[in-house]
Amino acid sequence: MNYIEHVGKYFLMLGRVFNAPLRTKVFYQTILKEIEDLGLKSLGIVLFISLFIGGVIALQTAINLEDPFIPDYLIGFATKRSIILEFAPTFCSIILAGKVGSYITSSIGTMRVTEQIDALEVMGINSLNHLVLPKIIATVFFYPFLITLGMFVGILGGWLAGTLSSQFKALEYIQGVQLDFMPFLLFYSTIKTLLFAFLIATIPSYHGYYVKGGSIAVGRASTQAVVWTTIVIVLCNYLLTQLILT
């Protein structure tokens, strides 16, 4: 099957995903469970990575701006911009594509090879709607919060790194963080996050749902899902930046 066929099949899958759920009560319960599985359980890794990457960005900026004519508050400013514009929405999404994407593909893929999806279909349940739509809603709803939290923790990580290493003054860093605040950049970042969340839920679901074979095929599909989700995120990141920021 060539790439175009895969893209076509992916959009046909989305057509089946977006249908009214059979039972709203069951649907809401599934969404809550997905928020826990796909969102809350990723909180630790996102916060951990944000804290340390924020620290690294601040330190690297400080080291590269060692010039008496460049004020120290620019370290805070550059760290904040890097984190809000790129690190939090894109880098965290790529990490989530690896963690959550492989989980989604392997769980749906295992359901496919063990005939659990057939069991749903035989019962008269739209399996794509039942399995994928709650994942989309959970990620699209929860990831903006997760990424926003990542931004705060990243900026905090920069402040901590500077304070602990004495590379720059904490007050000047805070002054830089507060400098030239542009709400539009947060809007741009949120738009990216929403799109990436959608991709993280749907591309791995596609790979899992159409897997054929056994456990090795599920493993292979998980790898492909992570690779393709990352590629599409990177491409969409470029396109959105071109469309929104230029």
Next chain:
Amino acid sequence: MIEVKNLHKSFGDVEVLKGIDATFEKGKTNLIIGQSGAGKTVFLKSLIGLHKPEKGIIYFDERNSLDFSKKDMQQWRQEIGMVFQGSALFDSQTVEENLLFPLQMFTNFSREEMLDKVNTSLSRVNLKNSNKKLPAELSGGMQKRVAIARAIVMNPKYLFCDEPNSGLDPETAIIIDNLIQEITAEYNIITVINTHDMNSVMEIGQKIIFLKDGKKAWEGNNEDMFKTDNEAVVNFVYSSNLFKKVREAYLSETK
């Protein structure tokens, strides 16, 4: 009654079902047997609507399932119970949740009524005190029982079983076979079982359809199977010395 006429199904250039005619009767265990690759699973999956045949008719009590609208199809699916080869239990859910699931999706019963139905089904398959266990905590035979309980919890008109005793020891396999036969008679449903287990054929084969190369090669019951001189059936069923001797003994006894 389920009536199948001239059923054809292909995958690409490979024609798997080549015009099958068959009938499956109410209150009986109807078996589909045949070698691996004969088209049994494709036939069964075509019957339950997981494959769409290119040609043919499948009447479920005079309703052609291949002409169903989306709404009719959903209604009809609630009349079907299916036991999959690997049980296909939802592994993230407990036994009780597995059985509650179709009830929650398709009925308006209260929680108490649903639990009552779940417990009735579980006790019918002789599984008590397993409600809170996960499928992974159960043996293969117990998983099959849960799958049967899930299949009957909605009081289906039609029960389909794909290799219901594969991977089970002979004693458990016979227990599962007998359970299916008892449920078929008790609920007066049409049961279609896909198997190549000869013990099942001899034990519960009230009606048997033998498939060979995507066509129906023979039809009868377990008694007829001893008497038949159909070469394909004889070669398939009596391929082991044990079954050859059983057949010889049966024939010499009935002479």
